[in-house]
Amino acid sequence: MDKRIVFIKDTDSQEQERTREFYTAFLDQLRENNLQDEVQVLRVADIGIYGQGVVAKVLPAGITYGRLSNADIKKIIESTIKEGKVIEELLLNRQPRQLRIVLRNCGVIDPESIDEYIAHEGYAAISKVISGYSPEKVIEELKVSGLRGRGGAGYPTWMKWNFTRQSKSEEKYIICNADEGDPGAYMDRSVLEGDPHSVIEGMIIAGFAIGASNGFFYIRAEYPLAVERINRAIRQAYDYGLLGSNILGSDFSFDLDVRLGAGAFVCGEETALIASIEGSRGTPRPRPPYPSREGLWGKPTAINNVETLANIAAIILKGGRWFSGIGTEKSKGTKVFALTGKVKNSGLVEVPMGTTLRDIVFDIGGGTASGKGIKAVQTGGPSGGVIPKDYLDTPVDYENLQKLGSIMGSGGMIVMDDDDCMVDITKFYLGFCVDESCGKCAPCRLGGYQLLGILSRISEGHGVADDLEKMRKISEAMRKASLCGLGQTASNPVSSTLNYFESEYKEHILNKKCPAHKCKHLITYSIMQGRCKRCRVCVMNCPVGAIGGDRETGFYIELDKCIKCGKCFEVCKFSAILKE
């Protein structure tokens, strides 16, 4: 019998305990059946299935079961593992809207085994390239594919490679930008952890195409497992002659190494990233010269995002024409989104470009977890913007998102419901950018700080009438006069919420009210005497003793003592606390 692998998925926090129990029980029963050496059981972060309870995937057959309980283990071992039979009633239908190119191997193969990657057509692309492609042909194939950079800006990958190829230099470099830092985004991490070889293969092909003999992974140090897996995968690739001198017997040689980022968001900006690898302070420098002419140590350098590189091998194997058949006119292929926020099924989603927001949020994400209405979807992380619910039918691609005042970014997608306050959300994103500003350039350093100050005072009820005008003025200056992408886009959340939700700002400023009841300073709690059963639960739970009165005369909230923590609102069984 071939060695079997069972993957058990364990991301959903509410299901972690159940997954752990399932996992240990599975191991126990394998041992009872004396199958422990033949079946390997792995717990993985993500296999692209959400909200389906405990999920197990049996390889090599690829049979996926969902909503499992410990009682199912026996059946799985008896029929599927031992006899290779499918148990129809446990079978899970994969969600049809997703198309996995980037995540093709994530959760399918053992990421620590190069053999498994090879068994799944791994390194077939580089051998195809080496045995019959010229660098120009590789670039041509990419041009046909229409692949654009997945790091955020969407620059055509073939052009970047072509410019780097055309720059004359003895030495050139390829860098994999794995400094993923948008709050809530973890697609790069999942690929690095789940399918490190696909990125390495993309790097080798890139090296071949641009004429580089050296490459670097720039991975943030907060991703220790990704670093470990990439390092292991690099060692394995060296052992197999896929890295180092004379790859696959050709005269192409290529070396790879890993550099760790210390976690500064701005180091994802390519010139800051280069400065960081060189050992300098991670601050951006003006472009031109672009890295494709003068990059790492002054040499021509191509910098590609993890997701971009993970597409390369698939494009080479299946052809650029196949890839360009997926997606919209100007945005080809798929995009991985990190779907989070008030959505029922959060997780990584890979869909063809052009899938509508509604399909992503409702069909895949299952709508809001709370059952409340969707207010907006935020895309593009801290540099992005909000898209109100009226635009949910927009097909997602680079151009459309930009038209709506947001961006693709690295693929963060946060769903907001009616409980989310736009001032509060904007304050959160801006706070992130203010923290992460490198401080080099005045418009970003000071503009962000001033904007955050204005937002804070609005959310605290101290906003004044001309604040909106000031915010627009600063946003404009930041967008036009900042040096790098971070500064130029840091005010996007402000501009887009001002554009779509100005009335909500005005409500805060003029009426000192937060319609979503989110801004603490603008809410008051009171007890509705008609509904109050005088059970005293609120009195007992109030952390500051702000609820006065007695059973005889009734209870009331002392506003000067109340810290607006919302505890009484939460614990009242009779909905007698009014929040307004």
Next chain:
Amino acid sequence: MVKARINGIAVAVEEGSTILEAARKVQVKIPTLCKHPDLVSSASCGICIVKIKGTSKMLRACCTPLEEGMDIVTHDPEIVSIRKTVLELILSNHPNDCLKCGRNNNCELQTLFADFGIREEVFTKSLRELPVDNSTGTIVLDPSKCILCGRCVKVCQEMQDVWALSFLERGYGTRISAAGDIKLADSPCIRCGQCSNHCPTGAIVELDQTAKVWEELLNPKKYCVVQIAPAVRVAIGEAFGFPIGANLTKKLYAMLRRLGFEAVFDTNFGADVTIMEEASEFVERFAHGKGPLPLITTCCPSWVDFMEKFHPDMIEHFSSCKSPHQIVGVLTKTYYAQKNNIDPKDIVVVSVMPCTAKKYEIKRCEEMYASGSQDVDVSLTTRELARMIKQAGIDFNNLPEEEPDHILGDYTGAGVIFGATGGVMEAALRTAHHLVTGKNLKKIDFEDLRGLDGVKETELTIEGKTIKVAIAHGLNNVEYVLNKIRQAKKDNLTLPYHFVEVMACLGGCVGGGGQPYGVTDELRRKRAEGLYQDDREKKIRYSHDNPYVKKLYQEFLGEPLGPKSEQLLHTHYRSLPLYSK
């Protein structure tokens, strides 16, 4: 050539020229703040943004190369409004201390605020209270006035290769400081003051000691003596509207007398004495094998500090001769005091220097007290003297010309060129030739040693022997020369040089850290030209022919390198740690 249009005006510039440079060619002035002509643009302020017709983005003119066919707009209401907003943002983070700031009336930021008509504070004032660092006793760093343009850091790291200053923290908390957040005095800082000279605001200024000088001048018991360095005379006029490089030596003498100094001397006289000692030292080493070659000049205190910290293996190559202003100082309190029956204790020696490091040199080691007390009591920069003149109400522009006081005031053409890079070497070679041959050179001008090339090399043959010399200025040019020497020593090869001159500041003292603001290469050249012109016009152009120098040796010192000279005019060096904390 690249052809484009700026505000509708056709312009053609060499490939690689920035939009800013191209605009200047067609008389369009794009405002800048962080950009300094000496430095590669750091692009940190965003004031110089311009529009390219047909794109929505704005570009920084300071660092964007002009491209063929670009159609650029440098001024329209939108651009001006964004520039104004950026300035208002900077104002929100900058103290309103103009009236008591070292840069009041001479501040690039203040000028921009004035030009843009900023009359109110639009944004919430938010200042950073950060400690002032005046630990070096030469410059004062007030990070709360800093706009983070990065010029000082670039100067310190790239131009001077010192790496004392750096950015700390990030975002809104970013600030400049000695690396590692220590005091500058504990850092590798060599006190060259180039940071203060390049700072657009009052964040780094020279330590102002004019009050101390006024106090001494007003004290009837004190006998105040002053000396001016070569580079001061060709730069101070910039503060009074004279043409750049105008030589104001004789007006300065008159002015200093009016300020109240009893005797007005000239550091150029000290330079002539330095040459007597240093050229003799060189001939001893070169012709008689007494001491290692090459000999390296030591007139520049920042260079001395740099060498002691970064290249202590070169100490044996250093000339032990003191710098000219120390020589005038010690001779004032010995030779001059004796001849005029003045108690040296009553004498106050003030030196006016293009330099902040001289404030450090006057206390550098025990040999700076060779007269029995501190040989030079206060050292002022050119900028401080300009302020004193303005305070004193002297109509400097219309002053008559006067002569210096003897016996430490007369100088030769060789003494005055000390202020430009290559000048010390040129003066030394003139006298070295005479020391060996007994004759003066036929061709006195060493054109190869002049100008702003970072490293200059030449040869001079005296009686069949070739002297190879090198000049380096701007400390990032020094490593090249020193490494050549090290390599030759290591491999036992022929020495690449016999005599080396180093000045810490680009252009030599004319580009010193204490000079008037706004230095550029053009300014450095013009100031240096003022000195070379003085040299050309001098009757005596050899230090050894200075009659007062001759008299000094006859009456007082004996001979160069003699016991008295050694005691008063020479010093020693020691290895210093880069970080004392």
